[in-house]
Amino acid sequence: MINTTKKNGIRVQPIKNGTVIDHIQAGQALNVLKILDIPGTSQGTVSILINAPGKGVRKDVVKIEGRELESKEVDKISLIAPNATINIIRDFDVVQKQRVKIPKFIEEFVRCINPNCISNSREPIISKFYVTNNMPGNIYLRCKYCEKTIDENIADYLH
Amino acid sequence: MNFTNMDIISMKDFSRDMIDHILNVAEELEPVARGEKRSNIFSNVLLSLLFFEPSTRTRMSFESAIIRGGGNVLNLGSLEASSISKGETLADTIRVVEGYADAIVLRHPKEGAARMAAEYSSVPIINAGDGAGQHPTQTLLDLYTIKRESVLDGVKIAIAGDLKYGRTAHSLCYALSLYGAEINLVSPDSLQMPEEIVNDLRGQNINVYQTSVMEEVIEDIDVLYATRIQKERFPDVTEYEKVAASLKITPGLLDKAKIDLKVMHPLPRVNEIDASIDNTNHACYFKQSFYGVPVRMALLSLVMGRLK
Numbered sequence: 001m002i003n004t005t006k007k008n009g010i011r012v013q014p015i016k017n018g019t020v021i022d023h024i025q026a027g028q029a030l031n032v033l034k035i036l037d038i039p040g041t042s043q044g045t046v047s048i049l050i051n052a053p054g055k056g057v058r059k060d061v062v063k064i065e066g067r068e069l070e071s072k073e074v075d076k077i078s079l080i081a082p083n084a085t086i087n088i089i090r091d092f093d094v095v096q097k098q099r100v101k102i103p104k105f106i107e108e109f110v111r112c113i114n115p116n117c118i119s120n121s122r123e124p125i126i127s128k129f130y131v132t133n134n135m136p137g138n139i140y141l142r143c144k145y146c147e148k149t150i151d152e153n154i155a156d157y158l159h
Numbered sequence: 160m161n162f163t164n165m166d167i168i169s170m171k172d173f174s175r176d177m178i179d180h181i182l183n184v185a186e187e188l189e190p191v192a193r194g195e196k197r198s199n200i201f202s203n204v205l206l207s208l209l210f211f212e213p214s215t216r217t218r219m220s221f222e223s224a225i226i227r228g229g230g231n232v233l234n235l236g237s238l239e240a241s242s243i244s245k246g247e248t249l250a251d252t253i254r255v256v257e258g259y260a261d262a263i264v265l266r267h268p269k270e271g272a273a274r275m276a277a278e279y280s281s282v283p284i285i286n287a288g289d290g291a292g293q294h295p296t297q298t299l300l301d302l303y304t305i306k307r308e309s310v311l312d313g314v315k316i317a318i319a320g321d322l323k324y325g326r327t328a329h330s331l332c333y334a335l336s337l338y339g340a341e342i343n344l345v346s347p348d349s350l351q352m353p354e355e356i357v358n359d360l361r362g363q364n365i366n367v368y369q370t371s372v373m374e375e376v377i378e379d380i381d382v383l384y385a386t387r388i389q390k391e392r393f394p395d396v397t398e399y400e401k402v403a404a405s406l407k408i409t410p411g412l413l414d415k416a417k418i419d420l421k422v423m424h425p426l427p428r429v430n431e432i433d434a435s436i437d438n439t440n441h442a443c444y445f446k447q448s449f450y451g452v453p454v455r456m457a458l459l460s461l462v463m464g465r466l467k
Contacts, residue, residue: 117269117271118267118289119271123250123275144271145272145274146270147171147271147293149355
């Protein structure tokens with residue numbers, strides 16, 4: 001959750017119902033919005049903090065009024081913000097708080113970096129990737145088919 | 160160790176124990192592959208060869224392996240006359256052909272095609288090259304050649320040529336890392352082995368030395384593995400000719416080498432190896448090409464459950 005302190009000057013209104021995504025790696029908030037298709041499908045208020053002071057490192061925070069995330073959305077977020085926490089808010093209370101869990105294997109929502117990969121052809125298959133997190137925050141994806149890896153700008157390959 | 164119905168897609172799927180077993184079976188089958196011993200190991204076997212791009216040698220080597228063991232092959236024939244030219248997907252082709260054969264050998268221009276084919280096939284898929292991706296039977300026959308002609312454990316090898324794009328070199332390096340090899344990479348600066356592969360090898364405590372000068376490594380190595388350098392990788396012909404000449408294997412170069420150094424090449428060669436080396440004890444590339452037969456015979460017999 002976001003602390004409202006006069007010392008560092010951050011002021012974000014608490015939300016009544018919705019989701020707070022905290023501890024997003026600094027610089028990734030806009031990619032989180034892209035993953036969640038905001039503002040495309042968002043009805044409620046969305047607050048964004050970019051480069052907020054955290055414990056030792058800067059972080060981004062996204063607060064979404066009136067929406068609880070689906071597990072597939074959380075899986076996507078974990079790939080670009082592996083340390084994020086998802087807080088579900090109901091009637092101003094945090095009813096659920098959990099760190100994103102990085103899946104070992106993902107299907108469908110990542111496009112392979114290799115234009116000549118069979119998964120980028122007209123074959124009736126969906127993309128599949130093994131996820132490796134060998135150092136905290138250092139995620140890379142290996143295509144099950146062509147074995148090419150995506151190790152940076154993962155957000156560019158999400159769909 | 161049970162290989163029955165296993166798909167052969169990528170060297171990354173193999174442990175050292177599995178490779179050792181395949182190489183041992185290949186050695187047992189070598190007299191059959193040479194035509195010195197009759198065998199019915201593939202009696203009543205039909206092997207389908209689906210080559211979506213030409214590769215005469217690989218195809219003939221598989222045909223030789225299966226026919227020497229008493230089996231038969233079904234060839235795809237010309238692509239123009241087939242359903243593929245009408246726009247059929249590979250997934251559909253595989254589901255049709257699996258009904259005709261006991262195993263399918265696939266060569267395809269798209270990377271990952273063999274892995275996908277394996278998802279659709281109930282019979283084993285053997286990857287005979289998928290685009291710039293994997294070609295595991297080439298790597299296995301390279302390892303077999305080193306085992307038969309030199310020493311595989313802790314081999315001191317130099318791999319020369321286009322190491323940036325050459326899948327043969329990448330795959331061989333990964334496999335040699337299982338055998339504690341000392342790897343010397345000889346290439347022009349513009350065609351060096353990708354950094355991620357070099358880092359992976361060093362991460363496995365493999366000694367890797369990179370140079371563009373063949374003379375720096377020639378004295379110490381057991382095996383010299385030459386690969387083709389393609390003209391189109393260079394901005395102009397002069398640059399290509401300069402690099403090609405600096406990496407050319409000549410009698411003068413081999414004068415400095417160990418007496419039992421073996422020279423390998425996946426073939427076809429262009430002018431990487433001087434023809435006068437062909438008749439020396441160093442030349443190993445035509446044997447290497449033959450060794451593809453016992454190795455493919457071993458793989459086929461294991462995945463079809465004819466041998467354990």
